[in-house]
Amino acid sequence: RKEVEQDPGPFNVPEGATVAFNCTYSNSASQSFFWYRQDCRKEPKLLMSVYSSGNEDGRFTAQLNRASQYISLLIRDSKLSDSATYLCVVWNNNDMRFGAGTRLTVKP
């Protein structure tokens, strides 16, 4: 079983749609959580950290449920520029584990 599991997608949504990605992790000792974005043939870039209380950054909302070992990312009012692969990332003691990513395509 992978340490970080994500639905690979692809998710194909129209502009303006709301889309949610989920992620589960297996190591209950994990300390920090992130969502990264990766464009095709580019390096991953930090999208946002994920806090237990939930956090929002513009159209993006991240949630963490430690009891269920579950992380989510919600994107509201999708833009064409949101098309990318979204990586769920879990950090524990200098070991950053990445999910394989969920691919999102936003269409006009």
Add this chain to the structure above:
Amino acid sequence: NAGVTQTPKFQVLKTGQSMTLQCAQDMNHEYMSWYRQDPGMGLRLIHYSVGAGITDQGEVPNGYNVSRSTTEDFPLRLLSAAPSQTSVYFCASSPPGSYGYTFGSGTRLTVV
């Protein structure tokens, strides 16, 4: 401020050849790491370093060596390349703690 710089961007090696992938950062980050990314596998940690003179193995260290003689540089060495090492390699750095990583633009390596 260049961030994390990786060279080369592309490389083709023959089986058995050796090479060094270079990584340099100018942000004075203590933590640096190397990942490989394969389709459907996500990024997997090869080696990491928490500071100059300190390195440790990650999830998939076999076939790779690293050293960290300065804060800025963290080269990855392939001693005898194998086709299974065909991948995209990313170097990353971060300040102390878990603030998220800055990645280099990657090296696409093909071993034939």
